[in-house]
Amino acid sequence: MGVVINVLKVTLEEGLMYALLAFGVYLTYSILDFPDLSVDGTMPLGAIITGVLILHGVNPWLCLLAAFLMGAGFGSVTGVLHVKFRIRPLLSGILIYTALLSVNLVILFLFNDGNSVASFFRKPTIFSAFPASLIPETVGGLYIRQLVVSLVLVVACKILLDVFLRTKCGLLLRATGDNAGFVTMLARDPGRSKITGLAIGNGFAALSGSVIAQAKGSADQQMGVGMVVLGLASVIIGLSLFKGARRIRPTTAVIFGSVAYKACLSVALALGLPTEYLKLLMAALFVLALIAGDKPVLRRRLKHAA
Amino acid sequence: MLLELQDIHLNFNAGTPDEMRLFEGFSFGVPEGEFVSVIGSNGSGKTTMLNIICGTAQPEAGKIVFDGQDITSVSAVKRASWIGRVFQDPKAGTCAHLTILENLALADNKGRAYNLGRGVPKNRREHYRALLRQCAMGLENRLDTPVGTLSGGQRQALALIIATMSDIRLLILDEHTAALDPKSSETIMVLTDELIQKRGITTVMVTHNLRYAVTYGDRLLMMHQGRSVVDKRGDEKRALAVDDLLTVFNDISIEMGN
Numbered sequence: 001m002g003v004v005i006n007v008l009k010v011t012l013e014e015g016l017m018y019a020l021l022a023f024g025v026y027l028t029y030s031i032l033d034f035p036d037l038s039v040d041g042t043m044p045l046g047a048i049i050t051g052v053l054i055l056h057g058v059n060p061w062l063c064l065l066a067a068f069l070m071g072a073g074f075g076s077v078t079g080v081l082h083v084k085f086r087i088r089p090l091l092s093g094i095l096i097y098t099a100l101l102s103v104n105l106v107i108l109f110l111f112n113d114g115n116s117v118a119s120f121f122r123k124p125t126i127f128s129a130f131p132a133s134l135i136p137e138t139v140g141g142l143y144i145r146q147l148v149v150s151l152v153l154v155v156a157c158k159i160l161l162d163v164f165l166r167t168k169c170g171l172l173l174r175a176t177g178d179n180a181g182f183v184t185m186l187a188r189d190p191g192r193s194k195i196t197g198l199a200i201g202n203g204f205a206a207l208s209g210s211v212i213a214q215a216k217g218s219a220d221q222q223m224g225v226g227m228v229v230l231g232l233a234s235v236i237i238g239l240s241l242f243k244g245a246r247r248i249r250p251t252t253a254v255i256f257g258s259v260a261y262k263a264c265l266s267v268a269l270a271l272g273l274p275t276e277y278l279k280l281l282m283a284a285l286f287v288l289a290l291i292a293g294d295k296p297v298l299r300r301r302l303k304h305a306a
Numbered sequence: 307m308l309l310e311l312q313d314i315h316l317n318f319n320a321g322t323p324d325e326m327r328l329f330e331g332f333s334f335g336v337p338e339g340e341f342v343s344v345i346g347s348n349g350s351g352k353t354t355m356l357n358i359i360c361g362t363a364q365p366e367a368g369k370i371v372f373d374g375q376d377i378t379s380v381s382a383v384k385r386a387s388w389i390g391r392v393f394q395d396p397k398a399g400t401c402a403h404l405t406i407l408e409n410l411a412l413a414d415n416k417g418r419a420y421n422l423g424r425g426v427p428k429n430r431r432e433h434y435r436a437l438l439r440q441c442a443m444g445l446e447n448r449l450d451t452p453v454g455t456l457s458g459g460q461r462q463a464l465a466l467i468i469a470t471m472s473d474i475r476l477l478i479l480d481e482h483t484a485a486l487d488p489k490s491s492e493t494i495m496v497l498t499d500e501l502i503q504k505r506g507i508t509t510v511m512v513t514h515n516l517r518y519a520v521t522y523g524d525r526l527l528m529m530h531q532g533r534s535v536v537d538k539r540g541d542e543k544r545a546l547a548v549d550d551l552l553t554v555f556n557d558i559s560i561e562m563g564n
Contacts, residue, residue, distance in 0.1 A: 164422070171404070171412050171425040178401040185399070185469070186416045187387035 002141070009147055011266040015259030016150040017211045018230060022238070022258045023161055023251065024204030025231030030239070030250070031165075032177040032197040037093030037228050038078045039205040041100025042071040044224035046206025048104050051118025051219030052111040060126045064210050071206025072199040074100060079195030104221050117220040118213075125214035126153075146215055153211065157204070158251045164200075173197050205231070226279050233286040234258035240293035261285065307371070308338040308508050309476060314358060314368035316532075328354060329365065329532040336476075340539075341502055341509040343519040345551065346529035347558070352512045355529070356480050359510070361385045373475065387417055390469035390507075392462070392482040399465025402454030406445060409453055409468060410434045416472040437467050441497055459490025463497060470501050477502065479511035483518070491515075495522065516548045530558055 021043060028036040046067035053063045074096055081092040105116065112118045126132060132149050164170045173193050176183050180190040205227070213219035238257020242248040268281055316329040328351050336342055346352050357363035358370065361382035370378045377385060392399055400409050411426040414434075431449065438446040441463040445456075453461060462482060470477060479498065483491040495515075499522050502509050513519050519526055526543050528536035528551065536554055538546060 166425045167422045168412075168415055168420040168425050169422055171408055172420040174404060174408075175401045175412055178403050179398070181398055182401050182412075184383055185386050185391060186412060187383055188420060189383050 005142065007266055007270060009142060009144075011263050012259060013146050013150050013215070015262040016147075016154045016255070017208060017215060018234065018262060019154050019255040019258035020157060020208035020211060021205050021227060021231045022234035022254045023157060024201040024208070025228070026235045026250065026254050027161075027173075027197055027204070028201035029232060030177075030235060031174055032194060032201075034082075034089050034177070034194065034198065035093070036075075036078060036198060036201060037090060038075060038096035038100070038198075038202055039093075039231060040224045040227045041097040041104070042074050042202040042205045043209040043227045044104055044219070044221050045074065045100055045107075046071050046209030047213035047219035047223050048107050048118060048209075048221070049206070050210040050213045051120055052107060054120045054123045054125065054214070055112065055118060057123075060124055060129055060214060063214070064126065064207055067206040067210035068203040071209075072203035074103075075202025075205075076195050076199040078202070079191075079198035082198075083191035083194055101221065104224075108220075117218055119218040121217040123217075125217070126211070127214060150211065150215075154255060157207075158249075158255065161251055162249060169196070226282055229282055229286050230261065233282070233289050234261050236286075236293050237261055237289045240289065261289075307335040308340075308373055309359065309510075310335040310369075310371040311355070311358065312369040312371060314365045314370075316354065316358070316363070316365045320366070327532070329368075332368075332532055332534075334527070334534065336508060336510060338508055339506050340525055341523040342511065342525045342527055343523040344510060344512045344527045344529060345514070345516060345519045347555065349531075350529040351532040352529055353480060356391075356478050356510065356512060359476075360389055360391060360478060388475040389478060390472070390474040390476070391478040391480065392465050392469050394481040394484045396458045396461040396465060396485060399468060400453045400461055403452060405450050405452055406438070406456075406464060407431070407434065407449040409464065410437070410471070413468040413471055437471060438464075440500065441467065443493075457490070459486050459493060462486060462490070462494050466494065466498060466501065470505065470507065475508060477507045477509040479509065479513075481512055481514060484514055498522075516551050520546050520548055520551070528554060 021039070025036070025039060028034045049067050049070050050060075050063040053066060054060055058066075078092045078096045081087045081095060082089055087095070108114070108116055108118060127146050127149050132145055135145050135148050137143060137145055165174065172183060172186075172188060173196060176190045176193040176197070183190040183193060209219075209223065212223065234257040235254050236257070237260050238253040238255070239250060241256060241260065242253040264285055265278065265281060269275065269278070273281065311332060311334045314329045314332040318326040318328060332351070332355075334355070344352050344355070354363055358365055361380060365378070368378075369376055372388070401412075404412070407426055411430065414427075414430060434449065435446040443460050443463055445460060445464065453464065456464065466482070482498070483494050486494060495518055498511075501507070509523070511523065524543070525539035526536065526546060527534050535558070536551070
């Protein structure tokens with residue numbers, strides 16, 4: 001029984017941490033209608049920046065901010081490639097992802113003594129430093145700090161994102177994904193809106209990288225593999241789960257999607273699926289979600305709900 | 307003159323065997339407050355003229371003067387701050403996934419910063435209701451409905467309200483009733499005329515409907531191969547009948563060897 005509860009807890013934790021990534025994908029893919037592949041690079045970028053900074057004694061909460069800003073920086077480069085140089089969305093993302101493969105290694109090489117993994121197990125993280133230190137470490141034998149901190153963080157980000165999407169800037173962003181010509185008629189450059197959206201989306205991806213690295217106590221390039229698929233799957237599963245439910249905000253649906261996706265993977269692993277099959281299963285689940293979600297209909301609804 | 311096109315030249319596919327000369331020294335001026343209806347067969351240059359005015363097509367030579375200022379090299383985005391445009395496609399003038407309220411609030415903010423302030427201002431609902439009431443379609447009671455669920459006619463009415471709600475100096479109507487059924491088309495045309503008369507907005511309306519061109523507007527311009535072949539205003543325009551225009555159309559066809 002204890003084992004099952006622990007698996008549930010870990011699944012929930014991971015689902016929440018990856019929900020931050022899914023927020024970013026929701027923003028770029030669903031709202032801006034921009035299939036952004038740079039996420040595979042900006043997520044480990046956030047992790048690696050965090051690892052290096054924590055090793056240099058930087059406050060772990062500040063690392064979250066640093067990761068978000070770095071992710072946002074590279075996300076806006078993806079946007080500039082697309083908007084200013086008219087490179088197709090997919091290609092812009094792949095180019096930034098490819099560039100980040102090197103950038104991430106260079107950061108590790110320069111600031112981590114050439115080690116390709118930044119390990120900081122004994123250093124303070126957002127899960128151990130103040131104010132997390134105020135939370136009791138265990139309740140009934142279960143380590144709950146990670147769960148509580150992730151939950152607070154995800155809910156805070158969800159509220160911020162919801163509020164942002166209802167500001168003038170947020171509305172303009174939604175209009176950009178919907179009808180760029182409309183934005184032009186408002187005498188605004190829809191390109192600038194796209195760049196803003198990609199910056200925030202990749203900021204969230206890097207933020208999730210930072211949180212996941214802090215939970216693991218290490219960071220490396222490998223963490224980014226398959227992140228686009230994971231993020232997209234969470235978004236699509238979440239939004240199709242709550243298809244008819246008008247009252248559920250899409251950001252909430254995305255959190256549930258992320259947890260549900262992680263749960264499917266946990267179940268498969270618990271049933272004895274060898275870990276090398278994990279990415280295959282991730283892709284297969286995503287395909288299922290796409291088919292079940294009946295994409296075009298889903299996307300229309302999703303934007304209605306936004 | 308509020309708007310002047312001066313000696314416009316434009317070729318399509320210049321330097322290829324498909325080269326098509328459209329404008330060779332085309333000039334056209336609209337005084338402040340005038341409502342011009344523009345007609346002409348396909349390929350006569352009506353829509354290209356609108357694109358040149360709005361900045362989405364660039365002439366090879368010539369000048370575009372707006373309110374005394376040369377705007378030839380001003381971007382389409384900048385020009386949109388004084389120009390409102392309604393397209394043929396009702397989907398083009400609104401955002402399907404945003405609610406009526408959100409669409410109006412976005413347009414209401416035109417000319418100001420799109421910052422982190424509240425997207426939908428609380429105290430403007432009544433103002434938006436009043437604007438929508440002009441359409442007489444009951445849209446004022448559906449502020450929170452996503453625009454994608456409206457009919458083509460309703461969407462075009464909303465697009466018209468949106469295009470005219472800010473302080474624009476010039477309204478461009480690009481066959482804006484052509485995609486609608488006859489009844490909606492009529493409703494939209496009546497609404498258009500009301501809005502224009504109420505505010506005295508300078509308007510250029512391209513239409514394929516000869517009756518609208520004859521009935522509405524202070525001036526009628528008929529274009530053919532990048533030139534104006536009929537240009538009547540005032541009493542001369544009032545004396546025009548649809549049959550007169552059809553005769554001109556036929557004469558042109560005969561001239562073309564059809």
